[in-house]
Amino acid sequence: MCGIVGYVGSRAAVPVLIEGLSKLEYRGYDSAGIVVWEDNQLKLEKKLGRLSVLQEALQGTELNARCGIGHTRWATHGRPSDINAHPHTDCTGRFAVVHNGIIENYLELKEWLEAKGHRFKSETDTEVLPHLVEHYYRGDLKEALQKVVERLEGSYAIVVICRDEPGRLVAARQDSPLVVGLGEGENFLASDIPALLKHTRRTLIIDDGEIVDLTAENVAVSNGTGKPVKKEVFEVTWEESQAEKGGYAHFMLKEIYEQPRALRDTLSGRITPENHRVILKELNIDTHLVKKINRVFIVACGTAYHAGLVGKQVIESLVRVPVEADIASEFRYRGPLVGPDSLVVVVSQSGETADTLAALREAKRLGARVIAVTNVVGSSISREADDVIYTWAGPEIAVASTKAYTTQLICMYLLGLWLAQQRGTLPQNEIREILVELRELSAKAETILDNNSAIEEISRQYKDKENAFFIGRGLDYVVAEEGALKLKEISYIHAEAYPAGELKHGTLALIVKDVPVIALATQKALFEKMVSNIKEVNAREASIIALAMEGNTEIEKVADHTIYIPATHPMLAPVLTVIPLQLLAYHVSVARGCDVDKPRNLAKSVTVE
Structure with missing residues (x-):
């Protein structure tokens, strides 16, 4: 490191x-x-x-x-x-x-x-x-x-x-x-x-x-x-200026604002012009092997692991094959049931993450096919994997990952859709619907960034808090985990993410007056249940910051602050939902006087176990 x-x-x-x-x-x-x-x-x-x-x-x-x-x-x-x-x-x-x-x-x-x-x-x-x-x-x-x-x-x-x-x-x-x-x-x-x-x-x-x-x-x-x-x-x-701050106060803020471009670059050349199919020329897996896959493992650390948690739900939904998401440092030591009919996807921004590299080698030793999702050409993980999907996020300097995470999500969607195509598990019209929405994510991300000043104002109100909770259901809970990580790693506020349905099973004991609770409610099928969970928090007089899709104004009745993301396919919501959470963490960190780009005790590329 x-x-x-x-x-x-x-x-x-x-x-x-x-x-x-x-x-x-x-x-x-x-x-x-x-x-x-x-x-x-x-x-x-x-x-x-x-x-x-x-x-x-x-x-x-x-x-x-x-x-x-x-x-x-x-x-x-x-x-x-x-x-x-x-x-x-x-x-x-x-x-x-x-x-x-x-x-x-x-x-x-x-x-x-x-x-x-x-x-x-x-x-x-x-x-x-x-x-x-x-x-x-x-x-x-x-x-x-x-x-x-x-x-x-x-x-x-x-x-x-x-x-x-x-x-x-x-x-x-x-x-x-x-x-x-x-x-x-x-x-x-x-x-x-x-x-x-x-x-x-x-x-x-x-x-x-x-x-x-x-x-x-x-x-x-x-x-x-x-x-x-x-x-x-x-x-x-890539240009030298890409590795500089470019006028932004911090690399992290610059990299948050680079996400619309990064999303476009990651999708570039990987979707047919008619939005009919995903093209992943970098995958050299024959159709027979793809159809033999009986289990998928996604292995990563930190933020990349959170991308893997999204990938788990996405691939299971699209491909109808069991998926396990594993923390790389634990993968080797639990005797994973990996074999020749397994597909192992390792995710690492740097391509040098020691625990993930070790997991890759263990998976290959056990006979699995390994696909790497990484940002760095020529990295160890990219060279040792059987196939590589590059995120094309460009250099990421800030220790807290932002654009690497959202481009990893894009790669998860592309891989899931590609597998669904190969295995015939998703109708063509549904593939096209998702691909059309994928192309629109970049522009929608820009509209969220246009709301930065409003998110900054909300953030300032919570700079003196020492505890925060993130709740969500389905994919929202997975994104809540990444939001909590961002807040605690750069602002040093203790932050935890919980499935909203678990509140009554113990977590409510921690919800007290004025404690900030960031509630994610972007999943249409779970929206009403999520509103009920927010009311449980409201009853304890917590302070609610809610994230919802545009049009769901009912959320304002139960929230102190509401941040809207543009409407999109519910499966793709994590790409947009995480951006306000990144900005929230960034502005709280700045308001607290923390070193945003270099949080204490952390480093960018974790090349030791």
């Missing part, structure tokens, strides 16, 4: 490293550090806190180095501190390393190294790496790193710099992203593409087990045995 940047070239390395790290601070911001080669030595600076603290420490220093590596950390082993910050060095200061991931056997390696006289300073798992390089180094940094990775268990993206080999960086990857940026007389390394965009769009996506040898004039990639690997250049097509 940390950010890595490396540079070798003819210009000053420090500004390049700092600028690159600023693009990756969303991946980790407990501490930051750099190390550069200058005057035949490695010069190191690292600091607890945000990148700005490191920048202040570097002011006034005259570093003209042309080669270096940098890191922003999200703590796993060892509390955030100056000492635990990366880069880490060996006993002599000859080698320095930055690392993303977790070295699972680090204690065993540390004990072995200590027995050989190595001295450790930090509490991190990473520190074993420079000491291992020191142990194996015989004059060639690449050969030493090859020997090091043979000893490692776990996940890693590693970059090493050596005092004795100026102008050279060597890197390795296993289950943690690593990208090379190709320049003219200079080359770059990073854990994510935004760090490279200011300098180049020509990249190499490094795969598991590969080692990179980087100089200003050359990039050589090899496998673990040293055999050269030929890599195709991946041209980045």
Whole structure:
């Protein structure tokens, strides 16, 4: 979950490293550090806190180095501190390393190294790496790193710099992203593409087990045995400005407003012009296999899991096949009844989520067909799945996911309709009706965003509350879970979602005077029952914020505030319903003075278990 940047070239390395790290601070911001080669030595600076603290420490220093590596950390082993910050060095200061991931056997390696006289300073798992390089180094940094990775268990993206080999960086990857940026007389390394965009769009996506040898004039990639690997250049097509705030106060708000465009992009080319059929050319599953599927599993974490909960109801309704939605961190450990006739759908914004990747591998081991829904081309999950449906949401910087979630929902609808087509479980006229409504979601999302100021005004009235409840029925309950997550992760208000029908089975004990209750009532078949449930809350003098479809004005009789979404097919309502909930969470967070884009203790891409 940390950010890595490396540079070798003819210009000053420090500004390049700092600028690159600023693009990756969303991946980790407990501490930051750099190390550069200058005057035949490695010069190191690292600091607890945000990148700005490191920048202040570097002011006034005259570093003209042309080669270096940098890191922003999200703590796993060892509390955030100056000492635990990366880069880490060996006993002599000859080698320095930055690392993303977790070295699972680090204690065993540390004990072995200590027995050989190595001295450790930090509490991190990473520190074993420079000491291992020191142990194996015989004059060639690449050969030493090859020997090091043979000893490692776990996940890693590693970059090493050596005092004795100026102008050279060597890197390795296993289950943690690593990208090379190709320049003219200079080359770059990073854990994510935004760090490279200011300098180049020509990249190499490094795969598991590969080692990179980087100089200003050359990039050589090899496998673990040293055999050269030929890599195709991946041209980045999205603009650098897409990864910037674009005039918005926060990335999260910008990304909420990008949703209409993201919805259009996700649907683009995937529906026939006549709205008759779904086209998913990326799925290479023959019809015989599709018809054999007897169970679907949707596996994900966090917000992606909530998209999976919507997908469960959608696919069961459209395809008439049992669907289980699983939290990825639990999937492997419950002995899932997965086999060759199962379809497993893994959902991950980054495509690097460690628990989801592990679930994918377990599903494949059990013989299932695996479809990935992800936003990142070339990610681990996209490469290891049998088939991939990309969300095309564009880069999402804010830790709290917004446009990634709504585009994941679109992919769930497309997959459900595609399966229904293949299996013949839905009449053509019903498929067309849903597809027509899908195309209209983008414009309807824009009308919700036009109501932002009214939602902001409602939000301000609840900024001082410390508890909130979200209720709904059917698909509304699933969206309520995502709404509660958004509120608590960025505003730190305790928020819980409950099925509205469960209120009388215990939850009403928590409903007291003036506690905010966000009530979702967009499902026509359940509307009257939902109104009855809201009345139960009303009787306890709670404060009701209701969400309903336009035309259902009866809801105003039981709510203190009402937010309407444009009318749409009830199955598609989650895409629209979640947008006011995102805005509600955003404005409450701002009003409370919270760090919206970087909520405490959280990071964007969870690449550790």
